Amino acid sequence: MPELPEVQTIAAGVNARVRGDRITSVWLGSKKEPFKTPASQMQSGLGGRKILEVRRVGKHIVVDLGSQNPSGDRGKTVQAQWIVHLGMTGRLLVSSPEAEKAPHTHATVELRSGKELRFVDPRRFGRLAYYELGQNEAFKGTGDEPLTVTPTRFVDIFKGRKTPIKAALLNQKLLQGVGNIYADESLFRAGIRPRRMAGRLTHAELEKLRVALQTVLREAIALGGSSVSDYVDADGVKGFFQLEHRVYLRTGEPCLACGETIRRILIGGRGTHFCPTCQR
DNA sequence: CATTTCACCTGGTGGC
């Protein structure tokens, strides 16, 4: 489910429902797979902490946590962070304890209010991590944020790159948050072929791409993201941006702009959809 | 270092 608009939607929904709550206990399923931090360390570290805020960084959900001591967190100092990456099929759900546990539930976080945060992920590509912020820096992610990147910076990011622009858009060390759907959709709106070498795009083309990308991401956030199969937000509500897709998963269908047949190719092993007429 | 390929997983879909 998760590219920037979906992660943004989920983080905002979870934030609205658990901000200010306190973690009472943590259950972690399979002891290894999804955990970048040892399960025992994550479990004891999370226990007792107050949830200060839930937000998005790239494709990560960042849960800012206060003190484990109930009387010691009147300040809003972030002392630890729980990082949730949803992979391809991950979900972060706010549930009531009596709600049936979905298959592939790998973590359950119980809260003082009685609610539960549940991490569900059939394909197990998602990851959980826990960091304490001593001298360590707060989690920043790996690249520039697509929604706020400036024109100059956007040009710099792709300068000299010999990789196809589609692959560069998916590289989280360059821009963080763009995935397969929004890469294809933004390239269509910018009229750029996905195989074009990133470093050979003109400044004008790159600026067109930057604006297209930001427009697509903002529209998708406004519609709650794209529900391609079973994606739902924290409240179990589907997104509607899939209805606005112009090329993604439309192989063989007519281009909505010119009628040409939408083609599908592989770039970096990812299905890539484009209109051969509209995109040059 | 930059780039490319592939393994990691489960589940849904469509052809035969």
Next chain:
DNA sequence: TGCCACCAGGTGAAAT
């Protein structure tokens, strides 16, 4: 109905 190939929102390690 069953079986099989193929496809899917993403990374990160290994090879080139």
